[in-house]
Amino acid sequence: xxxxxxxxxxxxxxxxxxxxxxxxxxxxxxxxxxxxxxxxxxxxxxxxxxxxxxxxxxxxxxxxxxxxxxxxxxxxxxxxxxxxxxxxxxxxxxxxxxxxxxxxxxxxxxxxxxxxxxxxxxxxxxxxxxxxxxxxxxxxxxxxxxxxxxxxxxxxxxxxxxxxxxxxxxxxxxxxxxxxxxxxxxxxxxxxxxxxxxxxxxxxxxxxxxxxxxxxxxxxxxxxxxxxxxxxxxxxxxxxxxxxxxxxxxxxxxxxxxxxxxxxxxxxxxxxxxxxxxxxxxxxxxxxxxxxxxxxxxxxxxxxxxxxxxxxxxxxxxxxxxxxxxxxxxxxxxxxxxxxxxxxxxxxxxxxxxxxxxxxxxxxxxxxxxxxxxxxxxxxxxxxxxxxxxxxxxxxxxxxxxxxxxxxxxxxxxxxxxxxxxxxxxxxxxxxxxxxxxxxxxxxxxxxxx
Amino acid sequence: xxxxxxxxxxxxxxxxxxxxxxxxxxxxxxxxxxxxxxxxxxxxxxxxxxxxxxxxxxxxxxxxxxxxxxxxxxxxxxxxxxxxxxxxxxxxxxxxxxxxxxxxxxxxxxxxxxxxxxxxxxxxxxxxxxxxxxxxxxxxxxxxxxxxxxxxxxxxxxxxxxxxxxxxxxxxxxxxxxxxxxxxxxxxxxxxxxxxxxxxxxxxxxxxxxxxxxxxxxxxxxxxxxxxxxxxxxxxxxxxxxxxxxxxxxxxxxxxxxxxxxxxxxxxxxxxxxxxxxxxxxxxxxxxxxxxxxxxxxxxxxxxxxxxxxxxxxxxxxxxxxxxxxxxxxxxxxxxxx
Numbered sequence: 001x002x003x004x005x006x007x008x009x010x011x012x013x014x015x016x017x018x019x020x021x022x023x024x025x026x027x028x029x030x031x032x033x034x035x036x037x038x039x040x041x042x043x044x045x046x047x048x049x050x051x052x053x054x055x056x057x058x059x060x061x062x063x064x065x066x067x068x069x070x071x072x073x074x075x076x077x078x079x080x081x082x083x084x085x086x087x088x089x090x091x092x093x094x095x096x097x098x099x100x101x102x103x104x105x106x107x108x109x110x111x112x113x114x115x116x117x118x119x120x121x122x123x124x125x126x127x128x129x130x131x132x133x134x135x136x137x138x139x140x141x142x143x144x145x146x147x148x149x150x151x152x153x154x155x156x157x158x159x160x161x162x163x164x165x166x167x168x169x170x171x172x173x174x175x176x177x178x179x180x181x182x183x184x185x186x187x188x189x190x191x192x193x194x195x196x197x198x199x200x201x202x203x204x205x206x207x208x209x210x211x212x213x214x215x216x217x218x219x220x221x222x223x224x225x226x227x228x229x230x231x232x233x234x235x236x237x238x239x240x241x242x243x244x245x246x247x248x249x250x251x252x253x254x255x256x257x258x259x260x261x262x263x264x265x266x267x268x269x270x271x272x273x274x275x276x277x278x279x280x281x282x283x284x285x286x287x288x289x290x291x292x293x294x295x296x297x298x299x300x301x302x303x304x305x306x307x308x309x310x311x312x313x314x315x316x317x318x319x320x321x322x323x324x325x326x327x328x329x330x331x332x333x334x335x336x337x338x339x340x341x342x343x344x345x346x347x348x349x350x351x352x353x354x355x356x357x358x359x360x361x362x363x364x365x366x367x368x369x370x371x372x373x374x375x376x377x378x379x380x381x382x383x384x385x386x387x388x389x390x391x392x393x394x395x396x397x398x399x400x401x402x403x404x405x406x407x408x409x410x411x412x413x414x415x416x417x418x419x420x421x422x423x424x425x426x427x428x429x430x431x432x433x434x435x436x437x438x439x440x441x442x443x444x445x446x447x448x449x450x
Numbered sequence: 451x452x453x454x455x456x457x458x459x460x461x462x463x464x465x466x467x468x469x470x471x472x473x474x475x476x477x478x479x480x481x482x483x484x485x486x487x488x489x490x491x492x493x494x495x496x497x498x499x500x501x502x503x504x505x506x507x508x509x510x511x512x513x514x515x516x517x518x519x520x521x522x523x524x525x526x527x528x529x530x531x532x533x534x535x536x537x538x539x540x541x542x543x544x545x546x547x548x549x550x551x552x553x554x555x556x557x558x559x560x561x562x563x564x565x566x567x568x569x570x571x572x573x574x575x576x577x578x579x580x581x582x583x584x585x586x587x588x589x590x591x592x593x594x595x596x597x598x599x600x601x602x603x604x605x606x607x608x609x610x611x612x613x614x615x616x617x618x619x620x621x622x623x624x625x626x627x628x629x630x631x632x633x634x635x636x637x638x639x640x641x642x643x644x645x646x647x648x649x650x651x652x653x654x655x656x657x658x659x660x661x662x663x664x665x666x667x668x669x670x671x672x673x674x675x676x677x678x679x680x681x682x683x684x685x686x687x688x689x690x691x692x693x694x695x696x697x698x699x700x701x702x703x704x705x706x707x708x709x710x711x712x713x714x715x716x717x718x719x720x721x722x723x724x725x726x727x728x729x730x731x732x733x734x735x736x737x738x739x740x741x742x743x744x745x746x747x748x749x750x751x752x753x754x755x756x757x758x759x760x761x762x763x764x765x766x767x768x769x770x771x772x773x774x775x776x777x778x779x780x781x782x783x784x785x786x787x788x
Contacts, residue, residue: 025784026781026784029781033781089778096681105729106679106681106682107731107733109731110679115677116729128786128787129780130784131783132782135783
């Protein structure tokens with residue numbers, strides 16, 4: 001065997017091995033370069049996923065996590081390899097890299113093409129590339145650290161969202177009122193249940209919405225409606241009771257108009273009670289409707305008293321509710337009106353020294369502003385200047401401005417002059433050069449005509 | 451059958467006369483070994499060379515020495531503004547031949563192996579253009595008749611970078627025909643002392659003919675068959691491409707880049723350099739060493755770049771720094787060794 005050939009074969013093997021080493025180094029470099037960003041992203045996502053799962057109460061330890069981590073890591077490295085494959089270099093390219101780095105004058109490429117001999121191996125074959133350890137290690141450490149943090153970081157577990165411990169006050173108030181109305185046999189059980197169903201509908205909302213604007217608004221509206229109904233019921237009961245009481249006990253003292261008025265009030269109250277939104281207890285309504293106010297003499301004093309007491313008690317009960325905190329307004333006293341009726345009877349049908357104060361709905365006093373000291377001031381005689389700074393919107397004929405001005409009258413002496421005499425030499429030329437020439441031009445003129 | 455690529459024995463046999471030429475020329479021109487190396491590389495690559503330098507630096511002496519060492523016929527033409535194309539190529543002269551008068555072509559000085567065109571930029575563009583066909587196709591056409599020039603044929607032109615009044619810058623087409631544009635630099639004090647010691651004013655140095663015409667033709671033929679690896683050809687192509695505006699960062703301010711002829715010239719010169727160094731292949735290092743003399747006169751800068759002080763030499767150097775030998779990206783995980 002030719003020893004030279006053997007040497008060449010050995011050199012060829014050695015150089016090609018070096019080229020493979022360089023190729024592997026570069027290709028691994030590309031693989032890591034493509035996989036590292038994926039690893040960083042996966043670390044962040046993994047951190048978020050594990051953290052969320054743990055915060056929802058899932059117990060996650062390393063034993064549960066590491067198989068997943070290993071799988072994801074393997075998948076990412078595989079993806080990185082697939083992405084990097086296009087940039088992988090071949091052995092011949094690695095050979096070129098080696099010869100250019102070692103200043104071998106392309107001897108390796110030439111030898112590989114069988115156009116020259118393989119050069120002798122150098123003592124230290126260096127492909128000129130160094131690992132950038134920070135770029136390699138950083139993402140791996142970041143990935144591991146993210147997952148470790150996600151597993152080990154203490155986390156406050158989410159507690160079930162509980163609703164508020166208290167509910168809107170209006171609901172309890174309404175329930176109290178309805179309970180009281182039921183106890184006093186003012187409304188029926190059905191009516192109470194109907195009203196309670198409305199409250200329950202509000203209560204059935206998610207607790208976090210109890211104090212929302214819509215819920216509070218609906219609750220207040222319901223409460224105001226119930227208040228109005230209770231108040232109306234109290235007024236109707238009071239009116240009916242008062243009318244019956246007056247017709248029974250003071251019939252002799254009342255005038256015919258007053259009796260008719262009381263009868264009318266009774267009928268109106270009864271009609272209102274029948275048509276009330278808050279349904280009155282049927283027994284009570286029946287007992288009141290059974291009465292004939294024109295013929296109350298049939299009733300014994302005891303019966304009348306019992307009925308009156310019952311109505312008064314129910315009206316008082318309703319009024320009592322009306323005096324609770326948060327209730328609308330106050331009630332109106334009934335004895336005042338009776339007193340007025342009795343008083344009107346004395347003045348209106350007596351001797352009649354003067355006119356009365358009008359109907360029962362008319363109170364004393366004067367109409368507002370009738371004799372007021374204030375006068376209406378429309379500013380009719382006030383003049384204000386109006387200016388228009390926006391001339392684009394000015395109308396034809398608008399005055400834009402006024403200013404004082406004088407005509408430029410030439411006041412120099414004028415008259416007959418002798419020939420050849422010049423009175424005014426004029427300043428035209430001087431004015432031109434003083435005002436229209438540049439400083440440089442003035443300087444030139446001064447130099448010329450010095 | 452001749453192999454497509456030069457064999458080791460051919461390369462070895464070429465190295466002896468090349469070394470002899472190198473020694474002979476170094477005896478003519480002291481302290482200019484790099485210039486001599488490039489000059490030899492140029493003639494081995496069958497290229498024309500443009501020498502630029504101040505008067506008295508030995509440009510003409512070098513050319514004359516080369517012609518003597520190569521044993522080639524040499525003509526010298528001093529270019530002046532009143533020189534006419536016919537003064538270069540030759541003129542048809544009316545002569546009586548066999549009782550009949552007819553035009554007979556009288557060859558001009560271009561019919562030689564080595565034409566020394568001294569101060570070429572002093573001739574008018576019309577006269578300069580007379581050399582275009584001669585330089586590229588190695589023939590001249592006069593009155594419709596084509597006359598082939600002797601082989602080998604080189605034009606070694608000189609031009610003076612000072613006293614530019616009354617000169618005509620060479621047109622781009624002609625500049626492109628020169629393989630190299632070499633700058634002749636002044637000598638160091640030590641070299642000057644050697645010149646003063648060993649030379650006499652007005653006495654030409656004696657140069658022996660060291661290579662025969664046939665041997666030189668063989669050297670040229672061997673140089674053509676030097677192996678040019680594909681990766682080196684790709685490198686040449688990327689360098690020439692990078693000279694064009696927009697093709698590289700370094701080409702900012704370039705108005706016109708180098709032509710394909712420049713790429714061919716760079717490849718031929720690289721092969722010649724490889725032969726001169728006894729290698730069977732051209733390499734990245736050859737390309738890098740020759741890119742400047744091949745490209746610097748082919749890269750034309752725009753007015754703004756010239757005003758900014760940019761030079762074509764600077765652009766070529768920047769291109770060499772920018773274009774990697776291999777068109778491969780490096781992964782982020784690896785870095786170049788410091």
